[in-house]
Amino acid sequence: MPSASNRTVRQEVTIPAGQPIIEARGLVKRYGSLTAVDAIDLTVYSGEIFGILGPNGAGKTTTLEMIEGLRPPDAGTITVAGYDTRTQTEDVRRAIGVQLQTTALFDYLTASELIQLFASLYGVDASPDRVDHLLGMVGLREKRDAAANQLSGGQQQRLSIALGLVNDPVVVFLDEPTTGLDPGARRELWQTVRDVRDHGSTVVLTTHYMEEAEILCDRIAVMDHGHIIALDTPVGLIESIDVEATISARTRNGSLTLSQLREIPGSKDVSINGDQLELRSDNPQATLIGLLEVARTANVELTELRSNQASLEDVFLTLTGRSFEPATETTEDEDGTSKRRFWQRRKAA
Amino acid sequence: MTGFLAMVKGFLKMTVRNRTALFWNLIFPVIFILVFGTVFNESDFSANVGIAGAPSDFHSEVVQAMDSSDIFDVSTDETVDQQLDKLKDGNRDAVIVFGDAPADGGFPTVQLYYDEAAGPNSQISISAIQQTLNQVAQGPSPVTVEAQPVQTLNISYMDFLLPGILAMSIMNSGVIGLSTSFVTYRERGILRRIKITPFPLSSFITSRVISQLIIAVPQALILYLISNVFFGVNIQGSILLVVLSIFIGSLAFLAMGFAVSSIAPNVETAASYSNLITFPMLFLSGVFFDIDSAPGWLEPITKVLPLRYLVDALREVMTRGKGLDAIWMDWVILGVTALISVAIAVRFFRWDSKAV
Numbered sequence: 136m137p138s139a140s141n142r143t144v145r146q147e148v149t150i151p152a153g154q155p156i157i158e159a160r161g162l163v164k165r166y167g168s169l170t171a172v173d174a175i176d177l178t179v180y181s182g183e184i185f186g187i188l189g190p191n192g193a194g195k196t197t198t199l200e201m202i203e204g205l206r207p208p209d210a211g212t213i214t215v216a217g218y219d220t221r222t223q224t225e226d227v228r229r230a231i232g233v234q235l236q237t238t239a240l241f242d243y244l245t246a247s248e249l250i251q252l253f254a255s256l257y258g259v260d261a262s263p264d265r266v267d268h269l270l271g272m273v274g275l276r277e278k279r280d281a282a283a284n285q286l287s288g289g290q291q292q293r294l295s296i297a298l299g300l301v302n303d304p305v306v307v308f309l310d311e312p313t314t315g316l317d318p319g320a321r322r323e324l325w326q327t328v329r330d331v332r333d334h335g336s337t338v339v340l341t342t343h344y345m346e347e348a349e350i351l352c353d354r355i356a357v358m359d360h361g362h363i364i365a366l367d368t369p370v371g372l373i374e375s376i377d378v379e380a381t382i383s384a385r386t387r388n389g390s391l392t393l394s395q396l397r398e399i400p401g402s403k404d405v406s407i408n409g410d411q412l413e414l415r416s417d418n419p420q421a422t423l424i425g426l427l428e429v430a431r432t433a434n435v436e437l438t439e440l441r442s443n444q445a446s447l448e449d450v451f452l453t454l455t456g457r458s459f460e461p462a463t464e465t466t467e468d469e470d471g472t473s474k475r476r477f478w479q480r481r482k483a484a
Numbered sequence: 485m486t487g488f489l490a491m492v493k494g495f496l497k498m499t500v501r502n503r504t505a506l507f508w509n510l511i512f513p514v515i516f517i518l519v520f521g522t523v524f525n526e527s528d529f530s531a532n533v534g535i536a537g538a539p540s541d542f543h544s545e546v547v548q549a550m551d552s553s554d555i556f557d558v559s560t561d562e563t564v565d566q567q568l569d570k571l572k573d574g575n576r577d578a579v580i581v582f583g584d585a586p587a588d589g590g591f592p593t594v595q596l597y598y599d600e601a602a603g604p605n606s607q608i609s610i611s612a613i614q615q616t617l618n619q620v621a622q623g624p625s626p627v628t629v630e631a632q633p634v635q636t637l638n639i640s641y642m643d644f645l646l647p648g649i650l651a652m653s654i655m656n657s658g659v660i661g662l663s664t665s666f667v668t669y670r671e672r673g674i675l676r677r678i679k680i681t682p683f684p685l686s687s688f689i690t691s692r693v694i695s696q697l698i699i700a701v702p703q704a705l706i707l708y709l710i711s712n713v714f715f716g717v718n719i720q721g722s723i724l725l726v727v728l729s730i731f732i733g734s735l736a737f738l739a740m741g742f743a744v745s746s747i748a749p750n751v752e753t754a755a756s757y758s759n760l761i762t763f764p765m766l767f768l769s770g771v772f773f774d775i776d777s778a779p780g781w782l783e784p785i786t787k788v789l790p791l792r793y794l795v796d797a798l799r800e801v802m803t804r805g806k807g808l809d810a811i812w813m814d815w816v817i818l819g820v821t822a823l824i825s826v827a828i829a830v831r832f833f834r835w836d837s838k839a840v
Contacts, residue, residue, distance in 0.1 A: 205680060225682060233680045237673035243501035244494060255490030256683040282501075298677075 156181040156306055156337050157202060162211035164197050171197045173361035174211070181305075184328060184338045186352030188345065188447065190459055193358040195341035196236060199310055202339070203233055216305050229257070232304030232336070236311050238291045240283040246270060246294050247279040254301040261301075272334070273297040273327050289320025293327055300331065307331055309340040313347060325351050345447040345459060357451060364454045373445050376453040378403055380419035382426060382442045386410045389435040399425035415449065487683050488691055495695035505661055510703055513653040514710055520649075520772070521642050521715045531609035532557045532575065532777075534567035537582030540592050545620045546580070555612055571597055575776065577609050591621060642715035647798035648771035650704055654730060655765065655791050657696065657703070658737025659744065660758040665692075666745035667754040671837045679835055693738055700734050701727065720805030729801065729811065733794035736818040739825035740790070746832035765791040770799075790821040 157179035164172040172194040179185045187195045200206040202213055204220040204227050212219070218226040240249060247266050254261035270276045273293035278286060286294060292312055299307055309328065313321040328351060332338050342348050348355045349369045357365040357372070365372055391412060396405040401418030402425070416422035419442050430437050451459050499505060533556050535547055550556040562570065567579040583593035594617060598610055669675050678688050704726075711717035719726060740761065748754035768782065769775065769791035778786065786792050797814035800806040 203680060205676060228680060228682050231680075233677070235673045235677055235680075239673040239677035241494065241498060241674065243498040248494070248497065252490050252494045253681070256487045256678075256681045258487055258682070261486075261490070 154181050155179070157213070157215050157339065159198075159202060159213045160211055162198065162201055162213065163209045164194075164201060164206065165209050170361050172201070172208075175358075175361075175363045177356055177363060177366065179306075179337060179339055181337050182332070182335075183353040184332050184340070184351060186348040186355045187339070187341045187358055188343070188348040188352075188355050189341075189358035190343055193343075194361040195343075195358055196310055198358070199308055199339065199341055203231060203308055204228065229302060230305050232299035232302060232307040234292070234295045234299045234307070234309045234312060236314070238283075238295045240291060240295065240298075242284050243282060245280050245282055246275055246286070246297075249283060249294065250297055250301060253298045257302040259302050269297045269300055272300065272330055274323065287320065289316045289324060292316065292320075292324060296324075296327060296331065300336070304336055306337045306339060309338065311341050311343065313342065313344065321347070343459075345451070349447050355447070357447075357454065359451075359455055365450065369447065372447060372450045376445065376450055377417045378415045378445045378449050378453065379417055380422075380442050380444055381413060381415050381449065382419065382422055382440075383411065383413045384426070384437045384440040386412060386430075387436040387438055389433060391429060391433060391435055395429050395433070396426075399429060401425070415445075488687050491683070491688065491691035492695050492698070495692050496698060499695060499699055505657070508660065509653055509657040509699075510706060512656070513649045513707055516649050516652070517642070517645065517707065517711055518714070520645055521711075531555060531577040531612065532559070533609070533613065534559045534562060534570060534576045534579040535582075536560070536562060536564045536567045536579065537595075538584045538592065540582060540585035542585065542591055542620065543582045546582075546617060549616055549620050550613075553616065555609075556616075568597060573776075578613060580613065640715065640717070642711055642717045643720075643803045644774075644799065645772065646707065646711045646717050647802045648795050650707055650730070651733060651769070651791055651794040651798055652766060652771050653703060653707065654700060654733045654794065655737045655762055657700070658734055658739075659741040659762050660755065662692070662696070662738050662741030663744035663748065663754040663758050664751055666742065667748055667751050667837075670745070670834065671750060673836065675835050689742070693735070696738055697731055697734055700730050704730055719802045721801035721807065725801045725808060725811065726798065729794065729797040729815070732815050732818050733797070736790055736794070736821040736825070739822040739829065743825040743828040743832075746829045746834065750837065762791075765789045768792075770795050790818060793817045 155178050157177070159175065159177050162172055162175050163170065175194075175198065187198060189195050197206065201208045201211075202215060202220065204213075204215075204224050207221065212221075214220070215227050216230040218230065220227050241252075244252065247263075247270065250266045250269050251261045254265065267276065267279075270279055273296055275286075275290060275293055275297065278290060278294075283291065283294065296307070296309065296312065299309075312328070313324050316324065325347070328338055328340065340352070352369065354366065354368050355372060356363045365375070367375065387410070390410070391407070393405060393407055396402060396407070396412065396414055399414065399422055401416040401420075401422035402414045403417055404415040406413045414422055414426065423442060426440075427437070448459055533550060535543070535550070535558060537543065547558060547560055550558045559567075559570075559576070564579075564581050567576065567581075570576045571579050578596060578598040581595040581597065583595070585592040596610065596613060666675075669678075675685070678685065708717070708719065741758065744754055744757045744761065748757050768778075768786045769789045770778075770786070771791070775782075775786050775792060775795075793814040797811040797818075800810045800814075804810075
């Protein structure tokens, strides 16, 4: 019975690429006096990798969990693959695949046993071939007989993703899939995410890594304090601000003043921190030449001169007036502790 | 159904591969049985002896001698029949019955009844009684002692202990095992992970319970086989009643573990709450000794401890060979324990451990 009804669901929800697959309107979630998610709207289109980017405590996970049907919103409506998450919970569950922020794996079971178990829980094909296929998709074929707790962090995350794929979901949700991973493991996981999309699933993921959102996602919703403050492609987001690059350098044998830097053509926003100076520019070429001239005139030597293309970091800085960094200092949290701390800080402020 | 079976199978694998659980559920009770079986054959003891029968000088001298000894706890106020009933109930280790003194002024016949099930050292108490009789008679065995074992001749302290240890392991794997594993599932997000599948939580919990019931049978069998091989323990009553008692007891203690898991915020507190519940029960429910011989003020406390009723049900059937009529009330009480615990568990259930 379950497998039969699942097959029906999969046929019904075959949505052509580019059609809306998730539609959320006016989502609100409050925890006591804190409004974690404040009236957000978003639409995700079939076939894309959609990122929700924001610092810890921005409301990303809460948003994701409301869309998944794990947390009921205090206000707003959500449809996923055409089903209402509130009234058609069962259909939504069969249509989606989920990887939670905690890897949520049973101890003492091997990778292949876990995939087989979860496939059985969905009542779908749990045959060795299918298990093998899923292990292959996340690059864990050689780890099929390893117990979950013997896998590395990255391997556990990929196994967790494989568990989210057992029912051939039309949408896969990944909550901070690369948090706590080293750069190598992160890159491997990005490839896994692309493979998942290429197999026909739409991917929605949260991240607090700017670079990850920029490299991996087709479109990004930038969240802060429970609001979506921008939503566009990475290129679109960067073009929306009138900064093209950030130029930085270190001064030696003397120093420059802020007013000297402000007079340089193209400079928008300047700062001096000890011997470190930084200029954001809407015309990098002019600004670079200007900076070199000012330095020569003042007889100041510049080292470590660098020009970085504008990134999402600049987008966030421009939109919020603050840097992303303070909140991302505590990245190792996976249990929500530092997240609570962040919220408490905000409540106190 | 496939999901349910797969989940039961998964839980069975997890239980068998979990070495810590294996230790507490199997090795620990086995150690208890081996240690108690070995140690209690040599320990100090006090024998509860009833003395009755025809009055004679010899009768009074024996009572006096045994009264003044530390190792005997003598009762003389009951009739022969009352004493023998108490022996059968397990309230006497031995009963001495004096016959009429012969007209020639010789020693009366002495009959010695004993029940090995009542204590660890029946053999020692019998020889101590014989020694006392000989001392009072001031000679080597002028008394003809006819030892009259009551019907439960083959029952030893180990027969008495096995049902207690079995009940203990059922309690531990139920309360401690379930509470810590469920809190772990909650902390790790496994409960939420299950919530997001079409597999209902009720099926998840039921499959956990079923797997525990399946495990409980070989667990009991291993304890029994060890007791049988090393200490000659036998089961007197119906195997079916033993298995059903194990199931009902498991349900009661799994439910208690579930209640603890709902209340405890994390694994550490779940473990300490579980110990807080299981430890007093371990010592006040007659696992190691007959709870009827405990001081009277303890009675009201022991009566509210569910383990007492599982110990009682198992012991009545396994050791005393009793039937359903002797244990149905135990089952009812264990069932009520399960219902109350489930109500608490449902009332305080949480999907995740986050404070928000």
